[in-house]
Amino acid sequence: MHSANVIGSGPNGLSAAIVLARAGFSVRVYERSAQLGGACSTGEVTLPGFHHDLGASAFPMGAASPFFASLPLAEHGLLWLHPQFPLAHPLDDGSAVALTPTLAAMSGQLTRDDDAAWTRFFAPLLGAWHELVPEVLGPVIHVPRHPIALARFGLPSLLSAKALASSLFSDCRARALFAGCAAHSVMPLEAPLSSAIGILLAAAGHTVGWPVARSGSQAITDALASYLQTIGGHLHLGEQVESLGDLPHAGLTFCDTSPGTLERIAGQRLTPSYRAGLRRFQHGPGVFKVDWALTEPIPWTAEPCRGAGTIHVGGTLEEIAASEAEVFAGRHPERPFVLLVQPSVVDPTRAPAGRHTAWGYCHVPNGSTLDRTAAIEAQVARFAPGFQDVILARRTQTTAELEAWNPNLVGGDLSGGAMNVRQLLMRPTLRDYGTSDPWLYLCSSSTPPGGGVHGMCGFHAARTALARIRA
Secondary structure (H helix, E strand, O other): OOEEEEEOOOHHHHHHHHHHHHOOOEEEEEEOOOOOOOOOOEEOOOOOOOOEEOOOOOOHHHHHOHHHHOOOHHHHOOOEEOOOEEEEEEOOOOOEEEEOOOOHHHOOOOOHHHHHHHHHHHHHHHHOHHHHHHHHOOOOOOOOOOHHHHHHHHHHHOOOHHHHHHHHOOOHHHHHHHHHHHHHHOOOOOOOOOHHHHHHHHHHHHHOOOOEEOOOOHHHHHHHHHHHHHOOOEEEEOOOOOOHHHOOOOOEEEEOOOHHHHHHHHHHHOOHHHHHHHHOOOOOOEEEEEEEEEOOOOOOOOHHHHOEEEEEEOOOHHHHHHHHHHHHOOOOOOOOOEEEEOHHHOOHHHOOOOOEEEEEEEEEOOOOOOOOHHHHHHHHHHHOOOHHHHEEEEEEEOHHHHHHHOOOOHHHOOOOOOOOHHHHHOOOOOOOOEOOOOOEEEOOOOOOOOOOOOOHHHHHHHHHHHHHHHO
């Protein structure tokens, strides 16, 4: 009874394993790759000495995670590095608006009216930040411990990002800044609830920041794994699990996998109705990703972009909304919204002396095979003329290549499933972490609270299982 198998060594799988090991379970983690971490890992994929994050790279939710904060990860090598600005958003007039580490520092970047509106909207959320985060990173259905803080966040979150930005702000600068944050939702900006991620990420920028991990995202995975081993957990690398029957007997099994993989490897251990529910789970748009090795920093026209870790490349609210709408219609926009991270502006370990690394991706229809390199680089060069001249080497990945590398990224979907209203309430089914087998649990980003490197899916899955055992 007091043993558990965990399939997958992403942050959620490792988090579930840590919760179980702390509870006295003998825990074994199985990873198909020779490298831990899944989409939270780092490698030399362009040139020797250039260390690229293979998936996630900036970690507002990692810095905000209550579970990560409860662990001695700094003692196991994790060091958060904070750039001058969490993010910057360049505009066609040659300027940029930056999300600043404090709310007060926003003053002077926006129009007078929008500066006041930004402060009015975010100040109450920041004041209740430590109460709010456990609520929004918790299971969808739970009894709120801080209902007032949750209501302040939840009521405006019901609106679409486009409607909220248009109602709050009168000028293009504030609207664009919010739109870029909201586009992380991987939802049309006209869709209900698309504002929620924008609100959360902007508030995170003013509180915990959008840090990178020193030496790469692999440091997060390695710190989790190192701590797990100190409390008795065991890691098994290079072991592909094709069926639950491949594993040694254990009281509990946790899958840090996609719902499709869970159905395939669990097979007849699941009821037909539950398997049908897993098959109905929808995946969202994919991404086309480019990693760059650079001779020097990206030559952004706007100064704030040179000190920001993350850059939202897409112009105005209207342009970003149109780009994302094209993707959801199954098309490839001519000028895509590009999410770009340049970790070497704050972390010199990422590249040889004087050199730099960066990566960017744009959303594409799930399963797209189209090469978007030229479109992405044209968007960057729009705000950083001469960008192509500083590229030493690049590595590109289509949706199929991303999925081949990590089967959890179905069709290139980085979010663990479409973020629509139905799947916010049923992720992946009404059982959340549990399955029709009482000893089998799902703990990936396809469960609440969803995508992002925060470990909370694994934390809640393991806590759910322990509560049921003790009941």
